[in-house]
Amino acid sequence: xxxxxxxxxxxxxxxxxxxxxxxxxxxxxxxxxxxxxxxxxxxxxxxxxxxxxxxxxxxxxxxxxxxxxxxxxxxxxxxxxxxxxxxxxxxxxxxxxxxxxxxxxxxxxxxxxxxxxxxxxxxxxxxxxxxxxxxxxxxxxxxxxxxxxxxxxxxxxxxxxxxxxxxxxxxxxxxxxxxxxxxxxxxxxxxxxxxxxxxxxxxxxxxxxxxxxxxxxxxxxxxxxxxxxxxxxxxxxxxxxxxxxxxxxxxxxxxxxxxxxxxxxxxxxxxxxxxxxxxxxxxxxxxxxxxxx
Numbered sequence: 407x408x409x410x411x412x413x414x415x416x417x418x419x420x421x422x423x424x425x426x427x428x429x430x431x432x433x434x435x436x437x438x439x440x441x442x443x444x445x446x447x448x449x450x451x452x453x454x455x456x457x458x459x460x461x462x463x464x465x466x467x468x469x470x471x472x473x474x475x476x477x478x479x480x481x482x483x484x485x486x487x488x489x490x491x492x493x494x495x496x497x498x499x500x501x502x503x504x505x506x507x508x509x510x511x512x513x514x515x516x517x518x519x520x521x522x523x524x525x526x527x528x529x530x531x532x533x534x535x536x537x538x539x540x541x542x543x544x545x546x547x548x549x550x551x552x553x554x555x556x557x558x559x560x561x562x563x564x565x566x567x568x569x570x571x572x573x574x575x576x577x578x579x580x581x582x583x584x585x586x587x588x589x590x591x592x593x594x595x596x597x598x599x600x601x602x603x604x605x606x607x608x609x610x611x612x613x614x615x616x617x618x619x620x621x622x623x624x625x626x627x628x629x630x631x632x633x634x635x636x637x638x639x640x641x642x643x644x645x646x647x648x649x650x651x652x653x654x655x656x657x658x659x660x661x662x663x664x665x666x667x668x669x670x671x672x673x674x675x676x677x678x679x680x681x682x683x684x685x686x687x688x689x690x691x692x693x694x695x696x697x698x699x
Contacts, residue, residue, distance in 0.1 A: 473572055475635045475652045476520030487512045519655070522572055525682040527647035532616065534576040534687035535647055536679040537623045538659035540565040543597045545671055550662050553583045553610035553622045557665045561686060562597050563679060564658055565628075571652045573625060573636075574682040575611065575644040576661060577618060583610025584640055594628030594658040601626065601660065607634045609650065614643070617689040619667050624660040625653050647682035663687060 491509025528535065540563040550558035565571055589605040606626040613621065625634045636651040644650055653659070663669055670688045673679060679686065 473522035532689040533685045536684040538563045539569040542677045558662045561661045573651045575648045578646045579611035579613040581638045581642045582612045622662040626658040628657045630655040
């Protein structure tokens with residue numbers, strides 16, 4: 407209940423004024439102005455609080471930052487874990503505390519994995535943002551024949567199970583290409599083998615009013631990650647930093663960009679990046695065609 411409800415507010419102010427009037431009468435005349443000042447300040451704060459948008463406050467307090475891509479797992483798996491914990495409590499009461507603690511930890515870990523925190527997207531023009539959270543494992547020049555069809559820079563990001571696993575668009579653009587690649591589930595830390603042999607999904611983007619030309623994001627599974635989620639379809643438009651999918655339970659994400667577009671790679675090997683906020687590439691018009699790394 408909010409103090410903005412008229413009946414509750416009147417009751418509060420009535421009791422509040424009566425209490426402070428009594429306290430003020432008990433003070434020496436030279437100090438009564440102090441209690442009046444405190445009283446006025448409290449009433450001002452209460453009225454200011456009541457003037458806020460109550461609907462917005464309710465939404466902010468009730469919002470749980472869990473991605474919709476993981477709702478089945480968020481609902482079902484923690485429930486199974488908690489039920490198993492309850493079953494262990496019934497069958498083996500002596501181990502109940504440890505079973506209960508383990509169940510709660512696993513359930514909280516599941517919720518944490520599918521967290522989807524709000525990100526403040528940079529407004530700088532002519533940049534590419536990180537498509538995933540994680541650590542930069544490799545920056546190399548490759549021949550990309552799938553969508554860019556030419557020499558390209560590949561920036562690989564490893565996502566541990568502790569990272570946020572939401573994929574975001576590096577820039578505003580239209581989805582021009584989607585393709586699933588069947589494959590293995592090699593540990594994503596072995597990035598060379600994982601990049602070539604693991605199950606993956608390629609998303610080709612044609613940026614809008616951007617110097618990058620064609621770019622591609624590749625979602626790659628890992629030893630634990632076995633499911634790739636990619637929401638958009640060919641023809642859909644994405645904004646910079648917009649969520650477009652996720653890889654469940656540890657993985658790798660790669661960003662490909664042409665080498666002939668005056669691109670400066672602004673991240674380094676081993677650097678931790680955040681999807682939608684870290685600037686990975688910056689473009690400079692009129693410079694040499696060789697990328698800076």
